[in-house]
Amino acid sequence: MEKRTFAIGNIRPPFHANSLLLQVTENCTWNRCNFCTLYRGGQFKMRSAEDVKKDIDTVAYYRDKIFEKYDGKDFDMDKIMREYSSLSVEEKNCYAMVFNWIRSDNMKTVFLQDANTTSIRLDVITDILRHLRKILPSLEVVSSYGRADTLTRLDVDGFKALKEAGLTMIHSGYESGCNDVLKLLNKGTTREQQIEAGQKIKAAGIDFNVFYMPGSGGKALSERNAIETADVINQIDPEYIRIRTFVVKPQTPMWEIAKGNDFQELTDIEKLQELVLMTENLKGIKSYLISDHIINLLPRFEGYINKDKEDMLRYAKEFLNLPKNKQMEFQLARRLCYNVDYNMMNYMPSEDMTQIREVIKNISSPQEWEELLRRYLRQYI
Ligand code: SF4
Incomplete structure (x- = not known):
């Protein structure tokens, strides 16, 4: 009997944990950022529209x-x-993803993998998006990553075409x-490209989510x-502005750069101070x-800039x-993954606090x- 599977890539943004993942491309078009190992060794590939559309049909099945x-x-x-048990290992992965998407996401969100899917030809991606919307009409959020350099290649009409075909968000x-x-960082992009890309996306009415690394x-x-x-x-x-505090990762070019004089890593507190300074300078935006x-x-440094800043x-x-x-006690608790905030440290179990104080x-x-803090932090990147 023909196997019913669809492609699922290994990498997704953390906030798409319950989304349906649809592999439209593989890997990253750039793959050279000094801090990133996500797609190292992988070649960027575009899957054929026909294959992706078949995957969408399998999801619907x-x-x-x-x-x-x-x-x-x-x-x-x-x-x-019973049905799940009767499937092959690959089919089980697909079935489990669809079941989780139904139960946890109410079939509302899909993320188009991988790192720069918006870079593919406009007619191809709009064709895929239209099929997606037709076959999975419950979707409310359809999102994809895009690099600033490739995003600038589209004009506002191009982004409008993406929106009309069903894309709602770009990260x-x-x-x-x-x-x-x-x-x-060897990011391969410039601030000028960032501004141009972001303004065009906004002008087309697509939601935009940028990441900043203090x-x-x-x-x-x-x-x-x-x-x-x-x-x-x-x-x-x-x-949206999503914060991803910078930590130098082993086995990246940045790790080598940080051994020399060109990069001195900030302390944990200094990174927060940089985030505070950035936020202070956010003005006139929602x-x-x-x-x-x-x-x-x-954990709770969040909110609308126009209301909560x-x-x-x-x-x-x-x-x-x-x-x-007091700062150190909270820093260590947070880095050890306790679900606390600095003003809730009184609720920490006393034996755990004793251990934290002992370490300090x-x-x-x-x-x-x-x-010590960086060692813990490196586990999360
Ligand atoms: S663009 Fe993104 S995925 Fe590609 S190398 Fe840079 S950080 Fe990694």
Whole structure:
């Protein structure tokens, strides 16, 4: 019997955990950012529109099979499990993804993999999008990554065509709005391209999500990284600004660069200070700033810039004004993945606090402290 499978790539943004993943392309068109290992060794490939459309049909097939076991209130899990058990390993992966998408996402979101799907030919991607919308009409959010350099190749009408075909959101790893930082990262993009791409996307009515990496310029470029990134964002007013605090990752060119004099990594606290400075410089925009990654120090540094900015800054500054030992206790708890905030440390189990204090007591230098935090942080990147 013919196997019913669809392609699923390994990499997705964390906030697409429950989305349907649809592999339209493979790998990254650039693949040379100094801090990134995601697609190392992989060649960018475009899948044929016919293959992707077949995948969409297979998703619909599993969706319908699963709904045959729905009585209007809940799924018959015995029947679901029987059907699942009868499948091959590859089919099981597809079935499980569709079931999770139905149960956890209500079939509303799809992410088009991989790292730069918006770079493919406009007629091909719109053809795929139209089929997607026809076959899976419950979708509300259809999103894709796009690099600023390739996004600038489209004009506003091109983005409007994407929107009309069904694309609702573009994510872009801007990382920094400072050209010198972008050069240091070997990002292959410029702030001018970022502004142009972002403004066109907004003009076409597509939601836009940019990523910023506080600390990515190191000590020397920290202030410019904050101010120039805020300036780029102010000129776009994207729907979302997502924070991904920079940590140097082993086995990347950045790791080697950081051993020399060209890059001095900021401390955990200095990275937060850079984020605060960037946020202070965000003006006249309605973007929602999101801190949805464990790598960021403060879990609740989030909100609408036009409404919540002052509260966000107060919250961060309260932490920055704490006595050093209180800051360290929270930093370590956060880096050990405790679900706490700095103003909730009283709720930590007392044995755990004793251990945290013991670790801090044995730290002999600021360098040792930063290295300890970075060791934990590197587990999350
Ligand atoms: S563009 Fe994105 S996926 Fe590609 S190398 Fe850079 S960070 Fe990695």
